[in-house]
Amino acid sequence: xxxxxxxxxxxxxxxxxxxxxxxxxxxxxxxxxxxxxxxxxxxxxxxxxxxxxxxxxxxxxxxxxxxxxxxxxxxxxxxxxxxxxxxxxxxxxxxxxxxxxxxxxxxxxxxxxxxxxxxxxxxxxxxxxxxxxxxxxxxxxxxxxxxxxxxxxxxxxxxxxxxxxxxxxxxxxxxxxxxxxxxxxxxxxxxxxxxxxxxxxxxxxxxxxxxxxxxxxxxxxxxxxxxxxxxxxxxxxxxxxxxxxxxxxxxxxxxxxxxxxxxxxxxxxxxxxxxxxxxxxxxxxxxxxxxxxxxxxxxxxxxxxxxxxxxxxxxxxxxxxxxxxxxxx
Numbered sequence: 001x002x003x004x005x006x007x008x009x010x011x012x013x014x015x016x017x018x019x020x021x022x023x024x025x026x027x028x029x030x031x032x033x034x035x036x037x038x039x040x041x042x043x044x045x046x047x048x049x050x051x052x053x054x055x056x057x058x059x060x061x062x063x064x065x066x067x068x069x070x071x072x073x074x075x076x077x078x079x080x081x082x083x084x085x086x087x088x089x090x091x092x093x094x095x096x097x098x099x100x101x102x103x104x105x106x107x108x109x110x111x112x113x114x115x116x117x118x119x120x121x122x123x124x125x126x127x128x129x130x131x132x133x134x135x136x137x138x139x140x141x142x143x144x145x146x147x148x149x150x151x152x153x154x155x156x157x158x159x160x161x162x163x164x165x166x167x168x169x170x171x172x173x174x175x176x177x178x179x180x181x182x183x184x185x186x187x188x189x190x191x192x193x194x195x196x197x198x199x200x201x202x203x204x205x206x207x208x209x210x211x212x213x214x215x216x217x218x219x220x221x222x223x224x225x226x227x228x229x230x231x232x233x234x235x236x237x238x239x240x241x242x243x244x245x246x247x248x249x250x251x252x253x254x255x256x257x258x259x260x261x262x263x264x265x266x267x268x269x270x271x272x273x274x275x276x277x278x279x280x281x282x283x284x285x286x287x288x289x290x291x292x293x294x295x296x297x298x299x300x301x302x303x304x305x306x307x308x309x310x311x312x313x314x315x316x317x318x319x320x321x322x323x324x325x326x327x328x329x
Contacts, residue, residue: 162189
């Protein structure tokens with residue numbers, strides 16, 4: 001985690017059984033940077049009772065189990081790899097994309113699939129209050145991971161997948177766990193309140209052994225962007241240049257329109273498709289203009305999404321179809 005350093009998390013997060021022992025790693029008043037304008041937001045004290053964890057496996061593919069630190073349900077299997085999904089703003093742990101991703105994962109592998117439901121904090125009308133909740137949410141989710149590992153799970157079997165603000169929740173999980181998770185996938189990581197002079201709370205390569213990032217609606221808010229235009233992972237995929245996706249409009253009316261917008265949502269749509277389809281071929285390249293000009297045709301090729309090689313490094317570019325199936329193959 002770029003902003004609150006890993007050691008800070010580990011010193012402050014109490015890995016105790018039960019939410020009553022959890023202490024927040026951030027203060028109640030935080031500085032928020034939006035462009036060059038700074039505001040002070042007083043955010044409610046974090047309540048871990050507002051965060052829920054849902055578990056699905058092939059033994060219970062349709063009906064989730066509620067789990068929490070110290071209570072792992074009947075179906076969690078230490079011998080399986082575990083996929084953890086973190087939703088974004090104004091979503092919840094049973095959002096349609098979460099269910100679609102869960103179903104795709106279980107169709108392809110015998111996984112433990114856990115959804116982090118932080119929908120109460122994510123539902124705040126004030127986006128920036130929700131943005132500051134990601135630190136606490138991720139730290140609390142890390143206490144669940146640590147409890148599972150203490151009970152016999154392997155930390156290297158954990159892969160956290162986060163969309164928008166959820167990408168930074170994923171980063172907070174990686175920053176707070178004891179040890180290092182194997183992988184984090186950041187799906188169009190949210191930019192507002194994580195950029196400019198305030199760079200300390202965002203997903204970064206120190207949060208996991210391998211971090212892959214998909215950019216679909218990148219750039220500053222005033223240009224209609226919602227996510228990081230700069231690379232923030234070990235490997236970053238800039239789909240259709242990373243700004244506006246085919247079939248979507250360049251919408252700059254408001255942050256509310258953008259957050260629920262078409263280009264932003266394409267990130268999780270592409271990722272879900274990639275679980276079932278090894279077809280998002282990308283080329284390593286210096287820029288999208290160079291990619292379009294064919295300058296990089298002989299460069300390293302990599303597949304974007306679930307199947308990406310963990311040895312991949314650098315920036316990759318690709319184009320997609322306007323409608324599903326999106327991959328051009």
